Amino acid sequence: MxxxxxxxxxxxxxxxxxxxxxxxxxxxxxxxxxIPLKDILSSIRGxxxxxxxxxxxxxxxxTLAALILGGALALAGYLLQTFFHNPIAGPFVLGISxxxxxxxxxxxxxxxxxxxxxxxxxxxxxxxxxxxxxxxFVLLMARRVNQMSMLVVSGVMISYICSAITxxxxxxxEDAEIVNLHNWSRGSFSGxxxxxxxVMLVVVFLxxxxxxxxxxxxxxxxxxxxxxxxxxxxxxxxxIALVVLSSVLSACIVAFAGPISFVGIAVPHLVKxxxxxxxxxxxxxxxxxxxGVFCLFCDLLARMVLAPTELSISTxxxxxxxxxxxxxxxxxxKEKMDA
Amino acid sequence: MKDYxxxxxxxxxxxxxxxxxxxxxxxxxxxILTLIGPNGSGKSTILKSIAGQLALLGGTILLxxxxxxxxxxxxxxxxxxxxxxxxLRTEMMTCEDVVATGRYPYTGRFxxxxxxxxxxxxxxxxxxxxxxxxxxxxxxxxxxxxxxxMLARAICQEPEIxxxxxxxxxxxxxxxxxxxxxxxEMKRKKKLTVIMSLHExxxxxxxxxxxxxxxxHRVDRMGTPAEVLTKGYIAKLxxxxxxxxxxxxxxxxxxxxxxxxxxxVMAGGGRGRAVYRKLQxxxxxxxxxxxxxxxxxxxxxxxxxxxxxxxxxxxxxSKETLQEAKDILRNCKKLICCRKSFGSFEKENEELLNWxxxxxxxxxxxxxxxx
Numbered sequence: 001m002x003x004x005x006x007x008x009x010x011x012x013x014x015x016x017x018x019x020x021x022x023x024x025x026x027x028x029x030x031x032x033x034x035i036p037l038k039d040i041l042s043s044i045r046g047x048x049x050x051x052x053x054x055x056x057x058x059x060x061x062x063t064l065a066a067l068i069l070g071g072a073l074a075l076a077g078y079l080l081q082t083f084f085h086n087p088i089a090g091p092f093v094l095g096i097s098x099x100x101x102x103x104x105x106x107x108x109x110x111x112x113x114x115x116x117x118x119x120x121x122x123x124x125x126x127x128x129x130x131x132x133x134x135x136x137f138v139l140l141m142a143r144r145v146n147q148m149s150m151l152v153v154s155g156v157m158i159s160y161i162c163s164a165i166t167x168x169x170x171x172x173x174e175d176a177e178i179v180n181l182h183n184w185s186r187g188s189f190s191g192x193x194x195x196x197x198x199v200m201l202v203v204v205f206l207x208x209x210x211x212x213x214x215x216x217x218x219x220x221x222x223x224x225x226x227x228x229x230x231x232x233x234x235x236x237x238x239x240i241a242l243v244v245l246s247s248v249l250s251a252c253i254v255a256f257a258g259p260i261s262f263v264g265i266a267v268p269h270l271v272k273x274x275x276x277x278x279x280x281x282x283x284x285x286x287x288x289x290x291x292g293v294f295c296l297f298c299d300l301l302a303r304m305v306l307a308p309t310e311l312s313i314s315t316x317x318x319x320x321x322x323x324x325x326x327x328x329x330x331x332x333x334k335e336k337m338d339a
Numbered sequence: 340m341k342d343y344x345x346x347x348x349x350x351x352x353x354x355x356x357x358x359x360x361x362x363x364x365x366x367x368x369x370x371i372l373t374l375i376g377p378n379g380s381g382k383s384t385i386l387k388s389i390a391g392q393l394a395l396l397g398g399t400i401l402l403x404x405x406x407x408x409x410x411x412x413x414x415x416x417x418x419x420x421x422x423x424x425x426x427l428r429t430e431m432m433t434c435e436d437v438v439a440t441g442r443y444p445y446t447g448r449f450x451x452x453x454x455x456x457x458x459x460x461x462x463x464x465x466x467x468x469x470x471x472x473x474x475x476x477x478x479x480x481x482x483x484x485x486x487x488x489m490l491a492r493a494i495c496q497e498p499e500i501x502x503x504x505x506x507x508x509x510x511x512x513x514x515x516x517x518x519x520x521x522x523x524e525m526k527r528k529k530k531l532t533v534i535m536s537l538h539e540x541x542x543x544x545x546x547x548x549x550x551x552x553x554x555x556h557r558v559d560r561m562g563t564p565a566e567v568l569t570k571g572y573i574a575k576l577x578x579x580x581x582x583x584x585x586x587x588x589x590x591x592x593x594x595x596x597x598x599x600x601x602x603x604v605m606a607g608g609g610r611g612r613a614v615y616r617k618l619q620x621x622x623x624x625x626x627x628x629x630x631x632x633x634x635x636x637x638x639x640x641x642x643x644x645x646x647x648x649x650x651x652x653x654x655x656x657s658k659e660t661l662q663e664a665k666d667i668l669r670n671c672k673k674l675i676c677c678r679k680s681f682g683s684f685e686k687e688n689e690e691l692l693n694w695x696x697x698x699x700x701x702x703x704x705x706x707x708x709x710x
Contacts, residue, residue: 219443229391230423
């Protein structure tokens with residue numbers, strides 16, 4: 001049995017890594033202009049190839065961004081689910097993404113209006129601020145309502161308010177800004193450059209390291225606060241860390257790609273089924289890989305289905321994510337009735 | 340010398356508001372202390388405070404010579420384990436996984452189990468007799484099994500003190516007894532000190548070395564079961580108004596039917612109790628006699644009969660007692676006789692039966708099971 005479980009975990013990780021490699025290649029190769037794999041390899045070796053600009057300036061950063069941000073999104077969802085002991089929590093449903101989006105929109109309009117250059121870091125900072133504000137609201141609500149469905153409802157309400165404010169700001173913005181804002185606020189991996197990829201890589205990587213170091217206390221926290229404390233975990237500190245880390249991840253995603261729905265909820269559940277365990281030490285890396293695969297896949301569809309028109313990434317993630325969420329809720333209800 | 344575990348002037352409560360103050364508890368190593376008292380009296384508050392889940396609002400807790408409040412979280416975790424009433428939330432965890440979480444304070448940065456940890460887990464599961472559940476999903480087992488798995492988890496955390504908040508609440512009688520016997524085994528084998536709250540007074544009485552009674556947010560009594568559970572005390576502690584609790588037998592009874600006795604029950608040797616309770620259910624007031632005060636039926640008779648005619652144990656029945664019985668029987672519609680034969684020291688009961696038959700009182704012989 002012990003042996004079987006180890007085998008299953010190894011297989012799961014191999015599958016995830018294989019998925020990442022497969023989709024990395026597909027996402028770079030396929031497009032309005034298709035680039036053969038052979039060209040990519042030679043280009044990496046430094047040889048001149050056709051479409052090198054498309055490959056290096058558009059496809060590669062976009063693909064890497066989808067991988068990094070997808071992973072971050074799934075991890076943020078996993079952290080929030082653990083934090084609230086709520087299987088349908090995620091940055092999107094709790095309104096954290098919308099909060100981040102609102103702040104970014106405010107910042108963009110404000111800064112662009114004064115023709116100050118918007119850097120990646122200011123974007124992340126603004127998004128982080130928005131994420132924390134909404135997180136604060138959600139936490140306040142969580143103290144008052146202990147039903148998981150109510151928490152999600154309050155998150156959705158918050159996200160409506162934030163969207164309303166965002167819309168309001170956008171209405172008063174200059175034309176040039178609107179185009180920029182509109183594309184981004186629907187959520188998309190398009191238009192990534194290497195500079196942005198570098199920044200997100202650093203932020204996400206550092207955050208992931210921190211999260212991985214929290215794997216042990218997280219495993220205790222999963223069992224409920226009372227038990228965690230009795231196991232010697234400083235629950236207060238851990239909770240603060242969880243809030244900050246998940247907000248950083250959410251902020252980073254929103255700052256670069258806008259709000260992306262359902263990845264945060266769906267991926268951790270799929271990964272859990274794949275692994276057959278909920279041990280954080282395995283879940284954390286697996287969620288990251290799973291999120292990467294999921295977003296690469298969805299981005300590929302978003303680009304390809306109605307090419308050359310692009311779908312917003314949330315359209316695709318919702319189609320694949322929502323059934324998972326529904327399935328989780330139904331199963332959860334069934335378990336409750338059984339117990 | 341009760342100086343292994345002590346609370347000195349401990350004050351407990353929520354949000355900085357003291358609910359109880361000046362709590363003094365003293366235990367020797369390997370003792371079992373049980374907290375009893377009505378719901379909401381503050382048992383859980385005391386347990387949570389001792390466990391460190393609520394900050395003390397005054398006083399101190401000493402373990403040997405060290406103050407519990409000054410211990411690090413990890414030190415504390417290795418000293419004291421709590422089994423809470425709140426159900427453990429798990430997902431895709433086998434019972435073995437759950438037990439293994441008890442090793443948490445002993446594992447390294449990433450919580451990976453060593454060979455020694457695995458042995459401790461296996462040993463704990465064996466002690467509590469849950470080896471068979473090893474591979475089963477924790478949420479798929481019964482309440483009784485779950486509670487034992489939780490106990491195994493607590494044991495492999497290797498505590499000196501185990502704190503349990505109403506551990507037997509969800510268990511049926513088989514598992515209640517099994518659970519408590521495992522606790523007793525732990526106490527004997529590992530010198531484990533146990534502090535717990537129980538709802539079942541009769542269980543508290545049999546397992547506890549010390550009982551702490553809490554009423555209206557204060558410690559009412561503390562001592563051995565014999566010292567604490569004196570006659571009539573439980574009714575006072577729990578403010579029982581409907582029915583009764585009998586300390587010597589642990590019997591609970593519903594309120595006695597009101598009114599003048601309509602039926603006279605001739606009981607004795609434990610044969611009358613079933614009849615008493617049947618009459619109580621029907622709401623028929625009754626009298627009973629003539630009983631010796633040490634009879635098995637006597638406590639129930641005291642609780643349920645409108646009138647009990649009794650006499651001192653090992654003494655002959657006096658004329659006056661017999662006459663008293665006749666006087667009462669005269670006003671009853673019926674006599675229910677639960678006896679087949681009468682002993683040589685209670686010929687008066689036989690006389691009473693004959694007297695009833697002569698005086699035209701309806702006599703019903705209860706089906707007497709052979710023992």
